[in-house]
Amino acid sequence: MKIVLAKKAGFCFGVRRAVDIAFDMAKKKKKGIFTLGPIIHNPQVIEKLKEEGIPPIDNINTPGIKAIIIRTHGITLNLMNKISEAGYEIIDATCPFVKKAQHYAKLLKEEGYQVIILGDRGHPEVQGLMSFAGKDVIVVDYNDPLPKIRHKIGIVVQTTQPVDALKKLCGRVVEQAKEVKVYNTICNSTALRLKETAEMAKEVDIMVVVGGKNSANTTQLAKLCRALSVPTYHIETGSELKPEWFRGAEKVGITAGASTPDWIIRETEKKIKGYRRIKG
Amino acid sequence: MKIVLAKKAGFCFGVRRAVDIAFDMAKKKKKGIFTLGPIIHNPQVIEKLKEEGIPPIDNINTPGIKAIIIRTHGITLNLMNKISEAGYEIIDATCPFVKKAQHYAKLLKEEGYQVIILGDRGHPEVQGLMSFAGKDVIVVDYNDPLPKIRHKIGIVVQTTQPVDALKKLCGRVVEQAKEVKVYNTICNSTALRLKETAEMAKEVDIMVVVGGKNSANTTQLAKLCRALSVPTYHIETGSELKPEWFRGAEKVGITAGASTPDWIIRETEKKIKGYRRIKG
Numbered sequence: 001m002k003i004v005l006a007k008k009a010g011f012c013f014g015v016r017r018a019v020d021i022a023f024d025m026a027k028k029k030k031k032g033i034f035t036l037g038p039i040i041h042n043p044q045v046i047e048k049l050k051e052e053g054i055p056p057i058d059n060i061n062t063p064g065i066k067a068i069i070i071r072t073h074g075i076t077l078n079l080m081n082k083i084s085e086a087g088y089e090i091i092d093a094t095c096p097f098v099k100k101a102q103h104y105a106k107l108l109k110e111e112g113y114q115v116i117i118l119g120d121r122g123h124p125e126v127q128g129l130m131s132f133a134g135k136d137v138i139v140v141d142y143n144d145p146l147p148k149i150r151h152k153i154g155i156v157v158q159t160t161q162p163v164d165a166l167k168k169l170c171g172r173v174v175e176q177a178k179e180v181k182v183y184n185t186i187c188n189s190t191a192l193r194l195k196e197t198a199e200m201a202k203e204v205d206i207m208v209v210v211g212g213k214n215s216a217n218t219t220q221l222a223k224l225c226r227a228l229s230v231p232t233y234h235i236e237t238g239s240e241l242k243p244e245w246f247r248g249a250e251k252v253g254i255t256a257g258a259s260t261p262d263w264i265i266r267e268t269e270k271k272i273k274g275y276r277r278i279k280g
Numbered sequence: 281m282k283i284v285l286a287k288k289a290g291f292c293f294g295v296r297r298a299v300d301i302a303f304d305m306a307k308k309k310k311k312g313i314f315t316l317g318p319i320i321h322n323p324q325v326i327e328k329l330k331e332e333g334i335p336p337i338d339n340i341n342t343p344g345i346k347a348i349i350i351r352t353h354g355i356t357l358n359l360m361n362k363i364s365e366a367g368y369e370i371i372d373a374t375c376p377f378v379k380k381a382q383h384y385a386k387l388l389k390e391e392g393y394q395v396i397i398l399g400d401r402g403h404p405e406v407q408g409l410m411s412f413a414g415k416d417v418i419v420v421d422y423n424d425p426l427p428k429i430r431h432k433i434g435i436v437v438q439t440t441q442p443v444d445a446l447k448k449l450c451g452r453v454v455e456q457a458k459e460v461k462v463y464n465t466i467c468n469s470t471a472l473r474l475k476e477t478a479e480m481a482k483e484v485d486i487m488v489v490v491g492g493k494n495s496a497n498t499t500q501l502a503k504l505c506r507a508l509s510v511p512t513y514h515i516e517t518g519s520e521l522k523p524e525w526f527r528g529a530e531k532v533g534i535t536a537g538a539s540t541p542d543w544i545i546r547e548t549e550k551k552i553k554g555y556r557r558i559k560g
Binding site: 180 | 447448450451452454455457458463
């Protein structure tokens with residue numbers, strides 16, 4: 001049984017940066033540092049960080065706060081202001097690409113555009129973006145119908161959206177609006193990871209997708225593999241692996257979402273290699 | 281035989297304005313007034329205007345020029361400057377919608393965008409637009425491949441282009457660029473005329489399309505009707521009509537391009553009605 005590991009598996013630039021910031025803070029052993037919400041969508045990283053003394057909180061009224069680490073997805077402008085007003089130190093681990101998208105949403109609003117955000121309204125990144133985009137902001141996801149829009153439209157995109165969704169949206173918007181300004185804020189790393197995973201899925205008998213069940217981009221990878229008719233297992237850690245999945249398989253592919261830490265990928269790879277030895 | 285005349289047949293706003301300006305000038309009986317190139321793409325209007333004392337010229341070195349009427353499609357910035365420098369009076373009959381597109385091309389250039397013009401490179405309107413759009417301007421037509429583009433792209437559109445071409449172009453551009461500003465300068469009247477003509481073509485046995493053989497939008501109407509498998513005749517004037525075309529037809533549709541004058545449409549309609557009387 002041959003095992004191939006995707007080159008693009010695991011942490012993207014923004015996630016690695018945020019996790020590094022958080023663990024660097026943990027080394028200082030200061031009290032009162034929290035992440036507001038899970039820093040990334042991966043339960044194992046959250047647990048490890050908690051053990052190191054930086055637990056997540058879900059609101060800023062928790063007693064004992066001294067500093068707050070802002071997670072990769074960013075937060076709303078309103079919440080950022082409240083944290084400042086409360087006098088807490090802000091350690092901003094927002095992904096620089098998300099920060100850029102927030103900046104463009106604000107800029108478009110200031111330039112008089114009605115802002116359309118392409119993305120998932122329920123996702124924290126999109127909720128952050130919305131807060132910068134003005135009161136008449138519209139959020140549309142891939143197949144959502146387009147509501148009535150103004151003549152001057154600005155578009156920003158949740159960084160993990162597929163480019164096809166943006167192409168489709170632009171077509172629909174230019175048909176109705178007179179002036180359209182688009183910031184393509186899609187992060188390349190998502191597209192490259194999806195592309196590599198699709199190529200891999202076509203050449204293997206089984207795909208193992210590693211990452212948080214609550215991670216949108218990991219779930220998207222698993223969905224893509226299933227769409228290509230490859231038996232696919234989405235696991236959070238190697239402990240979920242079952243030897244019988246690999247019975248008869250000649251080639252196994254492993255990929256992982258942007259929020260999956262290296263140690264979990266390595267552990268998964270090692271465990272699958274173990275099955276090979278038993279069977280080989 | 282029933283005859284239906286398209287409501288949107290004939291002069292659009294910009295053409296009517298230009299022709300009115302020219303014939304108003306003709307009434308003043310001044311010498312030395314010329315149109316630079318044909319004022320609109322219709323040989324009969326040009327001939328009539330010539331009879332009234334305003335002939336077209338093809339360059340500004342013609343002796344005896346006092347004033348020059350700029351035609352609906354507009355001219356290049358360079359030529360406009362040359363006319364000013366030569367001391368001739370400029371009577372600007374450029375369609376206000378084309379003027380707007382020129383303004384946006386200039387604005388995009390000034391804002392640092394590489395400008396893409398969607399349109400027909402050989403058309404005078406597009407050549408005019410190009411002169412406002414900066415040295416790195418790109419012109420693409422419907423199915424042209426997209427050359428390598430910069431990250432900051434501005435798009436303006438030849439006013440008579442179909443919206444589907446713009447939708448397609450925008451999709452291709454947002455895939456490659458990071459920032460895209462689109463001015464949808466498509467004139468609604470072209471789209472409405474095409475729509476009405478398509479609906480009419482589906483309900484009649486024969487379509488008569490009236491207008492200059494050199495008029496792009498008239499030719500486009502005829503092409504559309506033929507694509508809908510209706511026997512279609514593109515004529516410049518009623519004198520080209522042949523009674524045998526209408527043999528056996530129960531319903532005849534008449535449409536006309538944006539540069540076709542009312543008197544030619546009426547003459548055509550009258551002549552076809554005459555066939556009805558003979559046969560009825």
